[in-house]
Each structure stands twice: as structure tokens, then as C-alpha cells.
Amino acid sequence: MIINHPLLGPRDSEEFVYLGSTDLINRPDWESGTAAEDFHQYQYIRENVAGDNPELWYHEQGDQSWLVVTRNTLTHEIKSVELAADYARRMGRSK
Amino acid sequence: MSKVRYSAFKVLKEALSGHKGWEPVWRDAEPKTEGYDVIIVGGGGHGLATAYYLAKNHGITNVAVLERGWIGSGNVGRNTTIIRSNYLLPGNEPFYELSMQLWENLEQDINYNAMVSQRGIMNLIHSDAQRDAFVRRANSMLFADAGAEYLNQDDIKDRYPFLDVKNARFPIKGALSQPRGGTVRHDAVAWGYARAASNLGVDIIQNCEVKGFNIDNGVCSGVKTTKGDIKAGRVAVCVAGSSGRVMAQAGIKLPIESHVLQAFVTEGLKPVMDNVITFGAGHFYCSQSDKGGLVFGGDIDAYNTYAQRGNLPVVEDVCSGGMAIMPMIGRARLLRSWGGIMDMSMDGSPFIDKTEINELYFNGGWCYGGFKATPASGYCYAHLLATGEYHEVASAFRLDRFRRGAMIDEKGVGPQPNLH
Structure with missing residues (x-):
């Protein structure tokens, strides 16, 4: 697979390390009353999407940026690539 | 219903009488309008084994196995056919040893030639630390009566001269061997269990995709399928590879990610290896099929992927692993490669459990260890479905084990499914 890095252009997916779906950005609040259950959901339970899946890829063999790659899990087609920081801000986070 | 009993005598008799006495191996059925005691979703090895043991061990024969495509079209026909019971942890090892014992008697039990070949499996050791770890595992295996042997470098060199024991980076210092391990003809496992279950009265319904579950007040009473609604006392999902998609229809999320695992076979070669060999410093495992291909x-x-093909x-990674231990493989041409979808669980171990919905059961999360587990998975799942109790060797395979901190993490890599 070729990942179109927003800063570096087309790169081989071998340069990246895959982490998982972007749900992993939303780490639960450890001070919440439901923290134990929230962390169980966050750490262990997966949506496991069949279709377009926004996911976190780390450019370890490159500029070490975190990217959000929206990829179809049925076809391996990559729909969009953006910096994870941009994605997180768009989702209403500060970083 | 086929009552033909397979034997050498039968083959001889049919050979002399024009092969007119053979019957279809299993009975193709349509759904009964009155429904079933148990519906098994998924006609793979595990589903068919479950149906067989429900009928044989528990006398529950009003059972249907629903398969979206044709039976055995998923992972039971896509694996590298290896059987072994060389696990470390107490939650796993007795289960896989039960599976090995069932393999040893499978062909007599179901009267079907599954070509069970206990040719031995040899896990290579490349460092002193790994030797310690494998000796510890061997002790765990001995506790479970699985049998284990330690081989030193000379033993290996004499028996397998093609192995690169003096490799500068990954020297082979010894091996953990399980002589009872081996290979089985994988498709025959699906066909054999299908035949044996069908003979006991189980309905095998192919081209019947489950599109939803009928659930009222937290009780599952049947399934919606492409052949209409079918009623059931119990519904047993057994669709490793598609678990996420099927269970989502019941509103259940799982501690599972779907990943693709590739397998490879070379052109046919003269006999070179009489066992299964695994690389200890990378990930590579190999055996030679009866046709001569190195699998x-x-x-x-x-x-994450649901595509049955890899990249x-x-x-390259797998082939370089092969080159590191047996450079001769570089002379063989790769004939075919294929992929299957794995339920990768959060600790690398499977699930055989009830769910939060009454009368809906779940079996999955086999990572890439499902084939060897086929008989015990069916045996223990049938036990759970028939009695409502967990079989003693499968009692650790619970969906809530992460919440309880009771992971069964053989590799010790934590909740990162792509590392198991």
C-alpha cells in the first residue's frame, strides 16, 4: 500500500507502524466515576469496522509523525490521509 | 442419509463393481419450518465439529449448521494444517492437549480419512534465553501429558542437514520438539465432521447467510437468513474471521480485531522434511505436504482488514524468515499464496462463552491458532451449549476476562492484537 503523506508525498506503508482505529485518540478521563469501565471499553473493545475506517499510522521510518489514514478494510483502498493533529483538532480536541 | 461406511474393503468392493455404491458425503438440507434446538452459525471446522459433538456426546440432533457460502470455505481450508499442543499457560495447555487427543482418535471416531500425520513439530531455539523459555514451556507441556523433548544442535544437524545451524545472526542452538504434533488434511476435517454430523441427523444448510438475530427482551429465539427466519432454542455463533460483523447484528462489540494472515506453498519437491519446523527468532513455520510442496x-x-488477501x-518478511534457517528454500519457486481473516483477540487467546443475550453463544477469537483447536473447540462448545456449564479445559476462554484482569497472554505483548 502507498500512503500519501501530507508533508512527504507518497510513501510505502512499510515505513509506518499501525496502531489501530482513531477511537484510540479519545483516552477516557481517569478521574471519572466510570473510569474502570471506560478504560475497559477503550483498551479492549473494538468497533472492528468493515468498510471505511479512520486509523492511526505512525511514520516511524520517516518524519515520525502520526497520521490518520482513512482506509477501506474490505478493499485496502486509502481514501484520505491527514496529520493526526489536524484530525484531532477537527474533532474538537486542543491537540 | 448416507450410511456408507468407509473401509479398505469398501474401496475394493466399489473398485470391482464400477463405483456405483458411493453416496454424497453429507446430506444437503433446507431449513425446517418448526425450527431447531440449536442453530450453529458458521459451517467451518469449528461449527461442524460443534454439531457433531452435540449429536454424539449430548444426544442433541435437532441441530442446523448455517453456512453463508459452502462448508469449509473459510479458514479451515486456508491454514497451514499444523496441529500441536505446545502451549505454556494453564488456561490454554490442557485445552490444546484435549484437542490433540481428539485428533489422535478422530479418523476412527468419524470414519473419515483426515490424513492425521503425527510427524512431529520442532520449534528452533536461537539464544540461551530462548532455551530457558522453551524448557519452561516443555515442562508445562509435560505437566499436561502433551509430551516434549529437548533437542541439541547435533541432533538437529544430523537429522536436518539443510538447516543453517551456524547462521551468524540466528544460530540454531537447539529445539523444543513435540513428537505428537504434525499435520492434518484440513479440508477433510470439514468434510469428515460434516458427514459424521449429517449421519447423526444434523441439517447442513449451505448458501444461507445470517442477516440478523431475533431477540426479544434479551432472549435470542432464532435468526434471520437469506432463506427466511429460522427458529432456534439456542443460537451458537462460530464464525471466526467474521465474528465482528455477525455479532454486530446482535449489537455486541467484541475484544477482537480482524486481520489477514497469508500462507504460501512452493512447487512440488522431492521429500526433504518429515516434520514441522518453526523459526524462533522471527515468524516462519514450514512443513512439506504429501504432494511435495513446502507449506x-x-x-x-x-x-485491520476483512480482505482475504495480503500485501x-x-x-518478503516470511520468505526472509525461511531463508534465515533453511537457505535451500530460496531455490524453490513460490507456487501460490492466499489469505484468511483472523479474529485477533486482545490477548491472543480465544473465546467459548455465553453472551449478554440469553440463548446466544459465541465461539471465536482464535487468532491464527484455530485449526489445531478444531476438535476441542467443537467438543467444549457443544458441552457449553448442551449443559450450560463451561468445560473444565475451556473455562478460561471468557469474554469478560479483560475486565477481570484474567488475560491468557502466551506471548506477553499486551492488548495489541497485531502483535500476538
Whole structure:
């Protein structure tokens, strides 16, 4: 697979390390009353999407940026690539 | 219903009488309008084994196995056919040893030639630390009566001269061997269990995709399928590879990610290896099929996917693993490669459990260890379905084990499914 890095252009997916779906950005609040259950959901339970899946890829063999790659899990087609920081801000986070 | 009993005498008799006495191996059925005591969703090895043991061990024969495509079209026909019971942890080892014992008697039990070949499996050791770890595992295996042997470098060199024992980076210092391990003809497992279950009265319904579950007040009473609604006392999902998609229809999320695992076979060669050999410093395992092809595999592709095909970087990675221990493989041409979808669980171990919905059961999360587990998975799942109790060797395979901190993490890599 070729990942179109927003800063570096087309790169081989071998340069990246895959982490998982972007749900992993939303780490639960450890001070919440439901923290134990929230962390169980966050750490262990997966949506496991069949279709377009926004996911976190780390450019370890490159500029070490975190990217959000929206990829179809049925076809391996990559729909969009953006910096994870941009994605997180768009989702209403500060970083 | 086929009552033909397979034997050498029968083959001889049919050979002399024009092969007119053979019957279809299993009975193709349509759904009964009155429903079933148990519906098994998924006609793979595990589903068919479950149906067989429900009928044989528990006398529950009003059972249907629903299969979206044709039986055995999923992972039971896509694996590298290896059987073994060389696990470390108490939650796993007795289960896989039960499976090995069932393999040993399978063909007599179901009267079907599954070509069970206990040719032995040899896990290579490349460092002193790994020797310690494998000796510890061997002790765990001995506790479970699985049998284990330690081989030193000279034993290996004499028996397998093609192994690169003096490799500068990954010297082979010894091996953990399980002589009872081996290979089985994988398709025959699906067909054999299908035949044996069908003979006991189980309905095998192919081209019947489950599109939803009928659930009222937290009780599952049947399934919606492409052949209409079918009523059931109990519904047993057994669709490893598609678990996420099927269970989502019941509103249940799982501690599972779907990943693709590739397997490979070379052109046919003269006999060179009489056992299964695994690389200890990378991920590579290999055996030689009866047709002569070297059958091998390695790591998963490491990103979520439902596509039954992988990408080239893993092909390179697996083949370089092979080259590191047996450079002769570089002279063989790769004939075919294929992929299957794995339920990768959060600790690398499977699930055989009830769910939060009454009368809906779940079996999955087999990572890439499902084939060897086929008989015990069916045996223990049938036990759970028939009695409502967990079989003693499968009692650790619970969906809530992460909440309880009771992971069964053989590799010790934590909740990162693509590393198991």
C-alpha cells in the first residue's frame, strides 16, 4: 500500500507502524466515576469496522509523525490521509 | 442419509463393481419450518465439529449448521494444517492437549480419512534465553501429558542437514520438539465432521447467510437468513474471521480485531522434511505436504482488514524468515499464496462463552491458532451449549476476562492484537 503523506508525498506503508482505529485518540478521563469501565471499553473493545475506517499510522521510518489514514478494510483502498493533529483538532480536541 | 461406511474393503468392493455404491458425503438440507434446538452459525471446522459433538456426546440432533457460502470455505481450508499442543499457560495447555487427543482418535471416531500425520513439530531455539523459555514451556507441556523433548544442535544437524545451524545472526542452538504434533488434511476435517454430523441427523444448510438475530427482551429465539427466519432454542455463533460483523447484528462489540494472515506453498519437491519446523527468532513455520510442496506461513499483515488477501511486504518478511534457517528454500519457486481473516483477540487467546443475550453463544477469537483447536473447540462448545456449564479445559476462554484482569497472554505483548 502507498500512503500519501501530507508533508512527504507518497510513501510505502512499510515505513509506518499501525496502531489501530482513531477511537484510540479519545483516552477516557481517569478521574471519572466510570473510569474502570471506560478504560475497559477503550483498551479492549473494538468497533472492528468493515468498510471505511479512520486509523492511526505512525511514520516511524520517516518524519515520525502520526497520521490518520482513512482506509477501506474490505478493499485496502486509502481514501484520505491527514496529520493526526489536524484530525484531532477537527474533532474538537486542543491537540 | 448416507450410511456408507468407509473401509479398505469398501474401496475394493466399489473398485470391482464400477463405483456405483458411493453416496454424497453429507446430506444437503433446507431449513425446517418448526425450527431447531440449536442453530450453529458458521459451517467451518469449528461449527461442524460443534454439531457433531452435540449429536454424539449430548444426544442433541435437532441441530442446523448455517453456512453463508459452502462448508469449509473459510479458514479451515486456508491454514497451514499444523496441529500441536505446545502451549505454556494453564488456561490454554490442557485445552490444546484435549484437542490433540481428539485428533489422535478422530479418523476412527468419524470414519473419515483426515490424513492425521503425527510427524512431529520442532520449534528452533536461537539464544540461551530462548532455551530457558522453551524448557519452561516443555515442562508445562509435560505437566499436561502433551509430551516434549529437548533437542541439541547435533541432533538437529544430523537429522536436518539443510538447516543453517551456524547462521551468524540466528544460530540454531537447539529445539523444543513435540513428537505428537504434525499435520492434518484440513479440508477433510470439514468434510469428515460434516458427514459424521449429517449421519447423526444434523441439517447442513449451505448458501444461507445470517442477516440478523431475533431477540426479544434479551432472549435470542432464532435468526434471520437469506432463506427466511429460522427458529432456534439456542443460537451458537462460530464464525471466526467474521465474528465482528455477525455479532454486530446482535449489537455486541467484541475484544477482537480482524486481520489477514497469508500462507504460501512452493512447487512440488522431492521429500526433504518429515516434520514441522518453526523459526524462533522471527515468524516462519514450514512443513512439506504429501504432494511435495513446502507449506509455510509467518506473521499477519498487522493492520485491520476483512480482505482475504495480503500485501507484498509480508511475503518478503516470511520468505526472509525461511531463508534465515533453511537457505535451500530460496531455490524453490513460490507456487501460490492466499489469505484468511483472523479474529485477533486482545490477548491472543480465544473465546467459548455465553453472551449478554440469553440463548446466544459465541465461539471465536482464535487468532491464527484455530485449526489445531478444531476438535476441542467443537467438543467444549457443544458441552457449553448442551449443559450450560463451561468445560473444565475451556473455562478460561471468557469474554469478560479483560475486565477481570484474567488475560491468557502466551506471548506477553499486551492488548495489541497485531502483535500476538
